[in-house]
Amino acid sequence: MKYKNIEELLYVMKLTIIIIVVFVGILFGSGVVSAAGYNDYTINNSYSYSIGLSGNTSNHFVRTGIQLSYIYSQLTNDTSLTYIRYRVKFNGSDARSDYDPNLTITLAGNYNNNGMWGETVSPLQMSTNSRSNSTQGQWYEYSRSFDPNTGSQVANRMLYLFLSGVDEYDYCSFTVEILEVRYRKYVVDITTSITSDRYIELEVNRFSGATDTRVAIQNINDGRWIAGSSNSRVAFSGSNTAYTVIDTGVMPEKTYTYYLYYQVGSSTSIPPVGPIVVLVKVPSDATLAVEQTIDAGSSAAQWAHWANDNAAAAEDMAREARDRADTASTNALNAYNEAHLANTKLNDMQVSITNIQNNMGADTAPPIINLGTLSGARATSGTSIKAFLNVSDNISTTFNYSINGGEYQLLPVNGIIDLPVTEQGVNPIYVRVKDEAGNINSVFMKIRKL
Known part of the structure; x- marks a missing residue:
């Protein structure tokens, strides 16, 4: 020309x-979140759970919960159950109580019973002052579908077994087998733009059917939460499919990193999905930036x-x-x-x-990380478990890591680290990795203490 x-x-x-606005979306260190929507999946591998209540006398109410999200790691906080098929049997013949005997199997959001309730399982039931009406060792199969677009039925990943009645005898044990689980996994997308005041505007879009989608966004440069917080997420307003927030605490000629977390439903028993990493550079002249259409x-x-x-x-x-x-x-x-x-x-x-x-050679991309235990186990009776932290980066060769928000320490060359397992039951473990340029990525896993 x-x-x-x-x-x-x-x-x-x-x-x-001119300064180009750069958008990079990373899901768990790889992949780009592109469009809001969903995918449906089926789990056919069965799971068996036996409950022995022998010796529990004078109990009015006995409740046992099975966390489906622990059994099936796919059931993260971006999913909703759509169908479950299971069967139940008594292992003995002495199931009886003085009055009001009842066995109920139900799904709920968490332990305060604000989730979706099921019906009494029948004909599997106890009888009054006599042996069980159900044949010992006989399986009774049931199934139930759930509408993932109904707010009260969204994101249920906990199965509860309720055994109630006033008892002066020993309850017998029984076994539950989960035969099939179907679930829907949702995806959000995020776009960024620069306002005329040279602020950063972030817009998160959800699938229209995921009515209870919630998000949290953190400015990693200074640690500010511009939406939600570390332990709470912000719901979309009404039927809106987009959530928009403007970060006014930014300056021209600087690059900012944001972490986006999201979930479907209000459950706090499972960590949110994320972080999705977004990098944005504020231009020196917003007017020129708005006038130009830059090929991404x-x-x-x-x-x-x-x-x-x-x-x-x-x-x-x-x-x-x-x-x-x-x-x-x-x-x-x-x-x-x-x-x-x-x-x-x-x-x-x-x-x-x-x-x-x-x-051009500046390192602005976070490292790609993968975490797994050396043995492949997700449970231990000890207070820690050996894990392998695999880290790769386009420039950096040495890295520092932090566990559950603790101090950063140098990652050994062999990548082997100790994960703390201190609490009885499920221990959520967050590991952050920082490269030589200060870029941070994180990974999450759960280890059960036996």
């Missing part, structure tokens, strides 16, 4: 060599080459001006001034190009 004069060239350069596939290197080509064109124009000065003595002074001006502006552009090229 030819330009009429150096001023026109510089104007085009000014419009194109173009890299800084392409822009640098484009600038180099136009700089060469400017140099040719300056050389022509000097030639005219040699052949036309009457215009020599004017031609010299024009060439001098062109060279001065060319030098300024070359400095800008050099700065772009020098910064």
